[in-house]
Amino acid sequence: MVKSITLGRYFVGNSFLHRANPKIKILVTFIYVFVLFFINKICSYVFGFFVIAVLYKICKIPLKMAFDNIKSMAFILIFTGFINLFFGGNGEIIFKLWVFKITKVAVITTVFVAFRMFLLIVGMGLLTYTTLPLDLAKAIGDAFTPLKKFHFPAGEISTMISISIRFIPLLMLETEKIIFAQKSRGVDVSGKSIRKKVKFIISILVPLLVSSFKRADELAVAMESRCYRIGFSRTRYIVFKLGVKDLILFVCAIIFFVSLFVIGAFSWF
Amino acid sequence: MVEFKNVTYFYEGLSSSKVKALSNISFKVEQGDFVCVIGHTGSGKTTLLKILNGLFKPSGGRLYINGADVWADKNAFSKLRKYIGFVFQNPSYQLFEDTVLKDIAFGPKNLGLNNLEIERRVKNAVDVVGISEDLLTKSPFELSGGQKKRVAIAGVMAMSPKILLLDEPVAGLDPKSRVHILKVIKKYNKDFGVTVILITHSMEDVYMYANKVLVLNKGELFSYDSVDSTFKCVDRLKGIGLDIPDISKVFLKLKNKGFSVPINVYSVDMAVEAIKSILLKRRGNG
Known part of the structure; x- marks a missing residue:
């Protein structure tokens, strides 16, 4: 039972992604999610998946894990797929049965959404597989720190997240x-x-x-x-410092995202 | 009667690697035996009991209960839970009803008995374990650790098993509750002819209550023998990192200091005898 949960599991390793600063990793993942919703060419998706598959290889994470995740979310994927297929837009009707009609636009949207969801899960997996849950929680807590000025309980929330993750x-x-x-x-x-x-x-x-x-x-x-x-300010045993390596990682990620757009712009499908 | 035949068990570790917990274990327990299972932490004691209770399926080998292969015979497997009772280490893992009485009745109820029989069994279990009347209507969560343990044991005894498995039944209890619970288990074993298989870390308990000892070492059967034969080689037990009775430690130390004393001493009574005979010898010589 415990073993069947693959999302949020950490893989021990020593790749550059394992060693990277969790804050940068979260930031990059965050941008990645946005980028995914702006690209709409199959070529870009395929290229994106290729790069991520290479990263899985480098981090020594079996790609099977990614597919296992998809399996556990199959229901949501199929459900959204159906909704998109039958109610996803107007235009040229290519199939009709009683009140259900499928339009060309809907088919294209469904395919895109499926690709997006797939890349989303596979890409996010890369974050959780290479980052210790507690580091992740600390980094998320750090992300809230600027909100302290507005009396937002950033420290408490960070502690709460860490404790919950620890107890799962x-x-x-x-x-x-x-x-x-x-x-x-x-x-x-x-x-x-x-x-x-x-x-x-x-x-x-x-x-x-x-x-x-x-x-x-x-x-x-x-x-x-x-x-x-x-409410007391605490210091940490391990402080995440941003280094040159993190900058390189960030720049590489940006290059990857830009190339997705570029490929999208120069291809027809 | 229980028989393990070449039982092997693997845990599934991370990323589908396999960790060997038990390897090639074979032994037989006769009805009415009181068996203590001893071994270092992680030697597979709890796994052994879980296999015995059908919670884990052996990766290799067979488990026979009364001659029937439990994992091949569906009929035998369905009887297994009626036949074998398991008291887990932590009693709070099983107590959940709003009164102690209801909680003890939970097991027999699951067996589908009629109310009269349930009542009889609960009363019997309460008497055997010695739970006082006023506790019965209390919530199990208000009880002390020792009382919880008693209720948990009574809950399993109320199912009238032929074999009773206990995972460290007295760990973390005060000395008085310890002795009480062990005596109850021994009495249950003697009076009702119930086989008891008990995990313990205390060697004193082993020689006080058991008639057979099963020693596990790193997932392998180190020895399975009577108490006397097992303790004859205390130094070997010490060799696999087991704690030995305090009195044995004293005798081992005496031996190391150059005294000619026997080293297979494991109870105070035996120590008295041994010292007496040595003194007599000396007097005879001198």
Whole structure:
């Protein structure tokens, strides 16, 4: 169960992307998402995918991971695809059945959206696969820091994100243990009746909730006993400094994005 | 009767690598045995119990219960949970009902018994474990650690298993609760002829309660023998990083200092005997 979640998983490695500053990585990913929505040529998409596939290779992440992610999101992709296909625009009708009609524009939009979603997932995967979740959380927290001037609780939010990310694997492990414990007390997991199913879920949720609250309580005490205070400015053990390498990475990314547009401008499809 | 035949188990590690947790384990447990499973952290003790309870499917080898291959015979597998009860290390993983009484009744209810039988079994389990009357209507979350443990054990005993598995039932408890719970388990084993398989880190518990010891070392079966034969080679146990009874440590140290004492001593009574015989010998010589 725990192993089936591939998005947000970190791959140990030592590639230039692994070592890059998480802030820059987030910024580049952010721009990438925007760029994706402005390019509308198949050639650009193919080139984009080629570059990302090479990056996967360099980072030694199996490309299979990217496809696994697509699989887990297949439902959303297919659903949006259908909506686009049937309600996605006016113009020349190429297929008609009762109230459903498919236009040429709609087909093109559907194909583009599918490519965009695909590249989006594959590209974002690159960020999470090469960045430790906690580093990611810290970088996101840092991104909020300028908002402190407007009394935005940037520090607290950063801590909250870090703690939540830290606890996801723990809670999953605990859920697994609770399921085991209840299973061996004879809970019928494959029970068909709704009453049995509800009983099964309750028997897992209650211990999970109780232990989460207990954990939260203990963590709060542990943090306080080490002088954690809300609203107090904290220093970090590891400070992300921007270096020449990060600048190079950023410039390379910009070149990549520009080339996507250039390829788009010089091709017909 | 339980039999492991060449059981191997792999965990799926990150990026589909495989981690060996148990390799080629074969042993037999007879009905009514009290088996202690000992081994260093990560030696595969809990995995062994989880396989025994059908929670993990062995990657290789077979598990026989009363002669039936559990993973080949659907009928045997469906009976497995009725036949084997498992008390997990942390009691808060299983307590969820609003009263202690309901929680103990949860297991037997799942077995689809009638109310009269459920009541009888719950009462029996409460008596055996020794949970006081006033606790029964309380919420399980208000109890102390030792009380929670008792309720968890009673909840599994109420299912009347033929085999009881316990994963470190006394870890982190105060000495009084420790002794109480271990005595309850021993009594349950003796009075009802229930097989007990118990993971522990305390060697004192092993010689006090067990009649057989299963030693695991790095996923391999190091030995499976009676308590006497296992402790005959305390130095070997020490060699695989296991804690040995304090009294054995004393005797090993005496031996190292040059005294001619036996090193297979593992209880205070045996120590007294050993020292007596040495003194007698000396007196005889002198």
